[in-house]
Amino acid sequence: MWTRSLVLSAPGKVILHGEHAVVHGKVALATALNLRTFLRMTPRQDGRVSLQLPNLGSRRSWEAPELRPLLAAVPPSAEQVEKLKEFAGGDNGREAVQTVAAATFLYLYLSVASKCGVMPAVDILVWSELPTGAGLGSSAAYSVCLAAALLSLCGAISYPLQEGQEVARWTTEELDVVNRLAFKGEQVIHGNPSGVDNAVSTWGGALRYISGKISALKRVPTLRILLTNTKVPRSTKVLVAGVKAKLLKFPTIMEPILTSIGAISRECEGILEAMTGEPSQEDYSRLEDLVDINQHLLNGIGVGHALLDRVCEVTSSHGLHSKLTGAGGGGCAITLLRPEAIRDLTHCGFECWETVIGAPGVSAHALPCLRAEVQKALQGS
């Protein structure tokens, strides 16, 4: 059992190409973002388990023994997830993001506890640079951080950070254990997730996903991307169901569109893997073509939004190319940045982050080596 405080982080993700089509057996490309979720875990002596989520303004704690009757909820069935949410609900509604976050934590905590036969008393604080509900994999980064921390805590995996190291990562085998548990956390949150988000957050870099098979891209290129949040809330479930309904209504029309989206992913993968160092003008031009075509196809399958079109229009007036990323219907757009370009979309009322793709996966940190802002956030209140 781990007795010191530990700090770790896991990245968010963007889907470059293949959102929605991936649900219907086509290739998607996802890549880790340099926006991360951080976790600090400190053992307690009083038998309590506490969870602080400053982004959600949420602070909960439980007596470890009162959690014991919930151990039956492992692995999660729909019914058991409901039971956990009910338990975690508190003053918030059952579907409140705070409730779901607490239920996910409880689920992961109980999973590890049942595996290790102990119910450790800990303070856990999770703070994120990622906006929630924007398709950037914030829930997966949350699950991955919790899974890695709890598995390290009970010794199911090592805690890799050595004295004097700034940052360290787990072994491939350990990451596999983290990823599998994080996926179960994602199931609590999303019901039927694809597994892409937790894989990207665990492994980092860029991944190719098709029909449940995830493989790392051989090369993770240097590609700067502007992320723009339209701040339009949307439901991934409703959007996915809408595409399915259209596919049933117009199969001969929709199937080739999804095929084309899959081909865009493959083409993009080929370009990225063939790149040596900085993309050439020709690479950019092809990547921009793919972004444009895919954005139109995503509109065609009905997952666009007027404000996403607006982002495309504004960036296009600066010679830049954008597409929605993730579920669409609002949420975020990604814009390919050419190195010579420095621009700002904030005057349109959008939130923008300039990011680099292919960030490292879940990592253990020495707290003093983290940015002051992150250190401050992890102090808690």
Place this chain on the structure above:
Amino acid sequence: MWTRSLVLSAPGKVILHGEHAVVHGKVALATALNLRTFLRMTPRQDGRVSLQLPNLGSRRSWEAPELRPLLAAVPPSAEQVEKLKEFAGGDNGREAVQTVAAATFLYLYLSVASKCGVMPAVDILVWSELPTGAGLGSSAAYSVCLAAALLSLCGAISYPLQEGQEVARWTTEELDVVNRLAFKGEQVIHGNPSGVDNAVSTWGGALRYISGKISALKRVPTLRILLTNTKVPRSTKVLVAGVKAKLLKFPTIMEPILTSIGAISRECEGILEAMTGEPSQEDYSRLEDLVDINQHLLNGIGVGHALLDRVCEVTSSHGLHSKLTGAGGGGCAITLLRPEAIRDLTHCGFECWETVIGAPGVSAHALPCLRAEVQKALQGS
């Protein structure tokens, strides 16, 4: 040889679905519009041949004998077309629309003259309700009118209007002769036309076109369409070449998009043929889905334009669904009108016509039965 004045008209067309995809072997649906081109032909006694095109502000005349050396230009080769344009050029440039219109007339006149062995002296005036260069088949309507008039003049086909009739049409066999000659006129204008435009203008109604095979839709439904001209000029040739270049660059991405567009045409055909009378709410809803999807796909293959998007946006804000029609890159958009809707796009600076699809093909008219405006236009100056 015909000795009286004769009047006839031929309709323009809109492509409902399948533009561009048709070039790559997919189905297109085209339908005749109730916007028409009118022709009045009057025999002369002075051996001259004159052509008045009030829409183009053009008036030309030739001595019949001076045309004789041009007879060798039948059938047209690229070189012979150049020769005709040079002859017809006058003060305008070789590629001026007036030059091309005169060359087309001369080509059709000489074709018929060589077939019949005479060079009749006539005044011909052609006036159109159709804008030129907007993808509404104005050149085909022009060719069809000329072909029908000249073939009637020299007795190769009848002139079907009987004493006391308001309007009359040719037999199927005669229409076939008209269509074949009109296609040659289209070749003078466009180089390598698909043959859809002249077929729709000749036969009227709605046609299905695939790989050179044209067939009439069994049922021509009542469907009101708003036509909006963005007035953005564009070159069909350049747009077609752009799609071809994209297809060569990204075959696995572009081919399924074209397949999807073809499937949209087939789906639309199925809906139209299954309709009995006025479309139902369900018919409208499906037809609107097809319009939306196709507009996005056409953007995807690179033939959209910001002003076409603007038309879609404005009509969408009124609950209406629009797509580009024809070559795209500007030109016209069509908007499905539900019967309950009366709207106006003119305040956006666009030109709009509310039209009905499935108009009759080339027709002979009694001049006094035509609208006053048309009668006035056909008086000439």
